Amino acid sequence: MNATKTVLVIDDEAATLTMFRLFLNAYGYSVLTAENGETGLRLVREHHPGIVFTDLKIPGMDGFEVLRQVKKTAPETEVLVITGHVKKQNDGGISFCAWDQKQTCGFEPESVYKR
Numbered sequence: 383m384n385a386t387k388t389v390l391v392i393d394d395e396a397a398t399l400t401m402f403r404l405f406l407n408a409y410g411y412s413v414l415t416a417e418n419g420e421t422g423l424r425l426v427r428e429h430h431p432g433i434v435f436t437d438l439k440i441p442g443m444d445g446f447e448v449l450r451q452v453k454k455t456a457p458e459t460e461v462l463v464i465t466g467h468v469k470k471q472n473d474g475g476i477s478f479c480a481w482d483q484k485q486t487c488g489f490e491p492e493s494v495y496k497r
Contacts, residue, residue, distance in 0.1 A: 388429060390414045392422035392436040392448060393464075402435065419443035423451050430456060438465035 389411045391402040399415040406413045414429055416422035418441050426434065434452055438445035445463045452461050 388412045388414065388431040388433075390416065390422060390425055390429070390431040390434045392416045392419060392434065392440060392445075394418065394437065394440045398437070417441075419445075419448040419451070422448060423455065426452055426456055426459065431459065433460045433462065435462050435464055438463055 387410065389402075389406050391399055391406075391413060392415075393399050393402075394417050396417075399417070403413045403415060414425050414431060416425055419436070420442055422434065422436065425431070434448070436445040436448040440448075443451070445465070449461045449463055452459055
């Protein structure tokens with residue numbers, strides 16, 4: 383797979399994975415999916431995606447730990463932590479982890495690759 387056009391989505395909800403796959407496929411991206419952080423990290427090592435979307439609340443390691451591990455393994459990979467559960471302490475954690483981009487509403491996949 384072409385890493386610059388490959389996206390990995392990590393989420394424990396099948397409907398969310400399907401939505402991301404359909405949306406990103408429509409824009410020409412190859413989409414890998416994982417239901418937990420451990421599987422996601424294995425896919426990062428095997429396929430070297432250009433972008434990783436990870437849910438904050440997933441079984442096993444959370445999205446912050448996925449972010450840390452991806453940046454150790456593949457520092458060039460863009461990581462976006464997504465969540466439907468925004469609380470004040472989450473914003474502090476996000477700042478501490480220095481995540482790549484904070485999108486609060488709306489998203490254009492090309493905007494990540496143009497950075």
